[in-house]
Amino acid sequence: MSQSPENKKGQVETTGHVWDGDLREYNNPLPRWWLWGFYGTIIFAVVYWILYPAWPYADTYTKGISTVSFQSPVIGPDGKPEKGADGQPKMETKTEHWNSRALFYQEMQSSPSAVAQKEWLAKVKDMSFEQIAANPDTLNFARSMGHGLFGDHCAACHGTGGQGHLAMNPEGSYPNLADNAWIHGSSYEKIVSAITNGIQGNMPAFGALYKGEKLTDLAQYVLSLSHQPGVNEEAANRGKASFATCAGCHGANGQGNQAIGAPNLTDQAWAFVDVPGAKNYDDKLKLVEGVIDHGLQHQMPKFGDRLSPEQIRLLAVYVRQLGGT
Amino acid sequence: MKHESIEINSALLIILTLVVISIGGLVEIVPLFHIKGTVEKVEGVHPYTPLEQLGRDVYVREGCYLCHSQQIRPFRDEQLRYGHYSLAAESKYDHPFQWGSKRTGPDLARVGGKYSNEWMTQHLIHPQSLVPESIMPSYPWLMQPLKYQDIEARMKALRDVGVPYSLTKAEYEANVKKFGKDMADQFVIANGIKSVKAEAAAENWDGNPKEITEMDALVAYLQVLGTMVDFSKYNQGYFSTFR
Numbered sequence: 001m002s003q004s005p006e007n008k009k010g011q012v013e014t015t016g017h018v019w020d021g022d023l024r025e026y027n028n029p030l031p032r033w034w035l036w037g038f039y040g041t042i043i044f045a046v047v048y049w050i051l052y053p054a055w056p057y058a059d060t061y062t063k064g065i066s067t068v069s070f071q072s073p074v075i076g077p078d079g080k081p082e083k084g085a086d087g088q089p090k091m092e093t094k095t096e097h098w099n100s101r102a103l104f105y106q107e108m109q110s111s112p113s114a115v116a117q118k119e120w121l122a123k124v125k126d127m128s129f130e131q132i133a134a135n136p137d138t139l140n141f142a143r144s145m146g147h148g149l150f151g152d153h154c155a156a157c158h159g160t161g162g163q164g165h166l167a168m169n170p171e172g173s174y175p176n177l178a179d180n181a182w183i184h185g186s187s188y189e190k191i192v193s194a195i196t197n198g199i200q201g202n203m204p205a206f207g208a209l210y211k212g213e214k215l216t217d218l219a220q221y222v223l224s225l226s227h228q229p230g231v232n233e234e235a236a237n238r239g240k241a242s243f244a245t246c247a248g249c250h251g252a253n254g255q256g257n258q259a260i261g262a263p264n265l266t267d268q269a270w271a272f273v274d275v276p277g278a279k280n281y282d283d284k285l286k287l288v289e290g291v292i293d294h295g296l297q298h299q300m301p302k303f304g305d306r307l308s309p310e311q312i313r314l315l316a317v318y319v320r321q322l323g324g325t
Numbered sequence: 326m327k328h329e330s331i332e333i334n335s336a337l338l339i340i341l342t343l344v345v346i347s348i349g350g351l352v353e354i355v356p357l358f359h360i361k362g363t364v365e366k367v368e369g370v371h372p373y374t375p376l377e378q379l380g381r382d383v384y385v386r387e388g389c390y391l392c393h394s395q396q397i398r399p400f401r402d403e404q405l406r407y408g409h410y411s412l413a414a415e416s417k418y419d420h421p422f423q424w425g426s427k428r429t430g431p432d433l434a435r436v437g438g439k440y441s442n443e444w445m446t447q448h449l450i451h452p453q454s455l456v457p458e459s460i461m462p463s464y465p466w467l468m469q470p471l472k473y474q475d476i477e478a479r480m481k482a483l484r485d486v487g488v489p490y491s492l493t494k495a496e497y498e499a500n501v502k503k504f505g506k507d508m509a510d511q512f513v514i515a516n517g518i519k520s521v522k523a524e525a526a527a528e529n530w531d532g533n534p535k536e537i538t539e540m541d542a543l544v545a546y547l548q549v550l551g552t553m554v555d556f557s558k559y560n561q562g563y564f565s566t567f568r
Contacts, residue, residue: 053568056356072562081560094562101565104399104410114401152406156456157444165455171532172447172454299441305557306408306439 052098063097070094070105117145121310129188132317139321146318149311153303162322166274170287170296173272178322181269185258186324191316196309198302201261203249205295210242218242219288223275225254225266230281272296362567365414369553371504372418372488373546374511375476376524380546382479383539384423387464392429395422395550408435409556412564418488430461435551445544446531467540468531476517490514 014024030038049055052064072094073081084090096102108114120141124132132138151160157174158164164176175183184190184199210218221239224231243254249262256264263271270276273291278284303312331338357363373381384390397403399410411434416422440448444455449467452459480490490512491497500509511520522537524545531540 056352056360059359059361061356061360070562073560075560096562096565099565099568101399101410101568102562104401104404105562105565107401108404111401148405153439156440156448160458167454171443174455297443299443301438301441 066098067095068098068102068106070096070102071109072105120145124314125310129313129317129320132314133321139317142314142317143321145311145314149307149315150318153307154315157300162319166270166272166277168274168277168287170272170274170291171298173274173298175271176269176324177319178324179269180324181264181267181271182258182324183256183263183271184261186320188316188320190258191319192312194300195307195312195315196302196304198304199261199298199300201296201298201300203262203291203296205293206245207293209245210292214239214242215289215292216285218246218292219285222246222254222265222288222292223281223284226268226275228275228281228284230284272298363413364417365412365564365567367412367414367554367564368558369555370414370417371508371553372483372490372512373549374508374524375473375480375517375520376542377546377549378479378483379471379473379476379521380539380542380544383467383543384546385421387467389433390423390425391427392461393423393431393433394425394428395432395434396424396426397432397434403432407432408551409554411551412554415551415554418483420483420486420488433547433550437548437550437552442528442530442544442548443532445547446540449540449543467543468533468538471521471525471537471539471542473518473521473537473542476521477514480512480514480517484514 013027015027017025049062050064051066053061054064055062070093071091074090074092076082081089120138124138124141127135127138132142150158150162154162158177159174162177164178165172165174166176167173180186182190183201184194217235217239219239220232220235221237221243224233224236246254249257249260250265251257251262254265256262256266268276273287275284275287278287307315331341372378395411395416397407397409397411404410411424415434416424448455448461449464451463451465452461453463480488481492484490484492489496489500489503491500491509492514497509497513500512503509504512510516511524513520525537525541526534528545530542530544531538533540
């Protein structure tokens, strides 16, 4: 590495590095735009430090002079949110240094989509379920909001269209919400209660009571209630007497009882037992015998802490317009 | 030192490069250990029970984090879909944490209580039986027996990195104060195996009461995710004071 002779002759300056005897590296100045770009980043950094949280020191950090304002409930002397005259929590404007959480509260309160949604929520707030469903505009709103909520919270169990699942293993079944067969009732109030509080569906096991022929006869009778082709009428008649045990919940004629969530056994809609999907009559018998033998348990989780009352009301409207009446 | 001597000495170049880069990292990370509000002051967050911890280990072993994050960001769309944004405090006992940003499937930070145990079990065995359009793989082998004999060693290892599982009486008493007696009993390392058995028996996690399976542990873990903090106790805006 030696100074090259050309350099001294006043040609383009090189760094003085020479490889292989004649390869040299030019020492051109940085392009102007690049240099100013570089100074620009330094100025940007200084502005950023002034505006936003930046430098840590001791147990805290510089907060910057930029602020974010949002509405926050007023906390009373008892540590609980104070209520205003209209029963709603009293709100005050809170101003924090710029940070992602304050920006989030602002977004929740005053972003265009939040404001638009709030307007609609205010509109349906004092309407009854029937009024929401009867007005095409509010029904549309309930549909679009309900569709999102249903997809996020309900579809995994009840299917994307609310069609439910009937599984060969009855424990893996989830009821259809789009048909006319309701286990607990089709009223808006029932649906709201199902969503808010959840459901513990429980039919006790009767395996100790019914075994062998007695069990088969009872299952034959249950299948005869919905007129399944292939029922052995004689056996069904023998089983009829045993149905007295079941009548307390399912009703004397097997028509079901929505107050305790015992399904109707006389219709073609099966909530949990996949009688319609069974390959042949013997399989249907086995499925029903299985239910009598070890009972049935189903749990629907409660969504009261996860969804707001307004969201639940709109979901109820959405569920009802899926097709079931 | 002349710049030339750095350029021609590659070992020196590497060392000095590392020094320069680590300054950037240290300036960003070290202060977080000293800044008071990094971990929010909030009630309810407790270490995982031994069964939940074993479920967490299954979760990590199966690589669920490759498709699922456990961190809800403070954005409106995330709040509407998943619930309250995640707090740093909620993963203070997670080693390693499962935050992540890869969401092939939904975020799981608040999946606890969203589904029933039966649903969780059936979904893990065969997701498409419940969600026909799902691309999540099946995990039928989770119904195999859970190996829980080494739970005490696992708890000890976690204690070494700061999870308050207790070895001594004093530690136990501190836990009783902080988490209540029921919880503190489960955090006693010497009771590890007993706690696993008791918790597995207390609830029908996977529909098979005869055996303690990996499914029991995993479902117990999934069902506690995001449920420890009661957000109705905190005022809107409270958590922003920590940032």
